[in-house]
Amino acid sequence: EADIYQTPRYLVIGTGKKITLECSQTMGHDKMYWYQQDPGMELHLIHYSYGVNSTEKGDLSSESTVSRIRTEHFPLTLESARPSHTSQYLCASSGSSYNEQFFGPGTRLTVL
Amino acid sequence: AQRVTQPEKLLSVFKGAPVELKCNYSYSGSPELFWYVQYSRQRLQLLLRHISRESIKGFTADLNKGETSFHLKKPFAQEEDSAMYYCALSSNSGYSTLTFGKGTMLLVSP
Numbered sequence: 001e002a003d004i005y006q007t008p009r010y011l012v013i014g015t016g017k018k019i020t021l022e023c024s025q026t027m028g029h030d031k032m033y034w035y036q037q038d039p040g041m042e043l044h045l046i047h048y049s050y051g052v053n054s055t056e057k058g059d060l061s062s063e064s065t066v067s068r069i070r071t072e073h074f075p076l077t078l079e080s081a082r083p084s085h086t087s088q089y090l091c092a093s094s095g096s097s098y099n100e101q102f103f104g105p106g107t108r109l110t111v112l
Numbered sequence: 113a114q115r116v117t118q119p120e121k122l123l124s125v126f127k128g129a130p131v132e133l134k135c136n137y138s139y140s141g142s143p144e145l146f147w148y149v150q151y152s153r154q155r156l157q158l159l160l161r162h163i164s165r166e167s168i169k170g171f172t173a174d175l176n177k178g179e180t181s182f183h184l185k186k187p188f189a190q191e192e193d194s195a196m197y198y199c200a201l202s203s204n205s206g207y208s209t210l211t212f213g214k215g216t217m218l219l220v221s222p
Contacts, residue, residue: 033209040196042214043156058209090156099144099202101210103156 002027004104006091012110013081021076021107023091032074033101035090036060043090049074081111114139116201118213125189126221133184133216135173135199143201145175145182146210150196159184159197169193189220 004025013019025032030051035043035058045058049068063085064078074093078085088108092101115138125131137143147159160168162175162182173184182199198215202208 040215040217043198043212045209045211048209059211099208099210100146100158100161102158105155 004091004093004102006089006104006107008107009105010108010110012112014112015080015082017081019078019081019109021089021091021109023074023076023104024072025074025091025093025102025104026072027093027095027102029093029095029102030071031094032068033092033094034058034064034066034074034076035092036062037088037090037106039088047076081109083111085109086111114143114201114203114211116199116211116213118197118199118216120216121214122217122219124219124221127191128188131184131186131189131193131218131220133197133199133218135182135184135213137180137182137199137201139180139201139203141203143175143203144208145173146200146202147171147173147182147184148198148200148212150198150215152195156198189218191220191222194218194220 007022032049034047037043044060046062047066049055088106090106091104094101117136145162149159150156171186196215199213200210202210
């Protein structure tokens with residue numbers, strides 16, 4: 001079934017740890033996005049990619065990095081997690097012709 | 113720069129009452145507008161987009177370029193409509209990011 005998957009769904013980790021949030025989609029989409037969202041608040045675009053080996057920074061400055069080696073996979077990495085990184089991270093994808101985005105279930109990250 | 117404004121953080125109505133969630137945008141070109149909804153414990157999902165001119169779950173939204181608005185309306189609110197609603201804007205290019213508003217929480221009471 002076509003969908004967007006994010007793992008883990010919840011992550012509690014200590015300061016200074018390196019983490020990777022996984023996002024994969026079976027939608028056949030070429031465009032993928034990462035948003036940061038505090039509960040009940042607006043979404044901030046932090047990274048996006050229009051295809052393999054293409055990544056761009058979004059509107060909100062983030063210490064995270066992303067890679068796009070495969071079309072269906074768009075992982076986000078934090079080299080050294082800090083409490084200020086505590087948030088929900090949403091992954092999304094969209095097709096080539098439309099700007100409508102489809103969202104994954106999100107990863108709720110807590111850094112202690 | 114493009115911007116989306118949702119002036120109400122919370123809108124509380126009784127079941128059966130009309131609902132209007134406001135959305136104003138700022139964009140110099142020809143925009144594409146969307147409404148997304150997030151029900152409790154569910155993922156963000158598209159409710160409707162202006163180019164489709166459709167009604168989803170009884171909701172409609174009309175793009176008013178003169179007033180730069182894209183308000184979401186429903187004549188009779190239901191309790192299951194309680195959710196967070198986000199208005200979003202992009203350019204009409206196929207390669208454009210979405211700019212989201214801050215969202216409006218709709219609470220429908222019995």
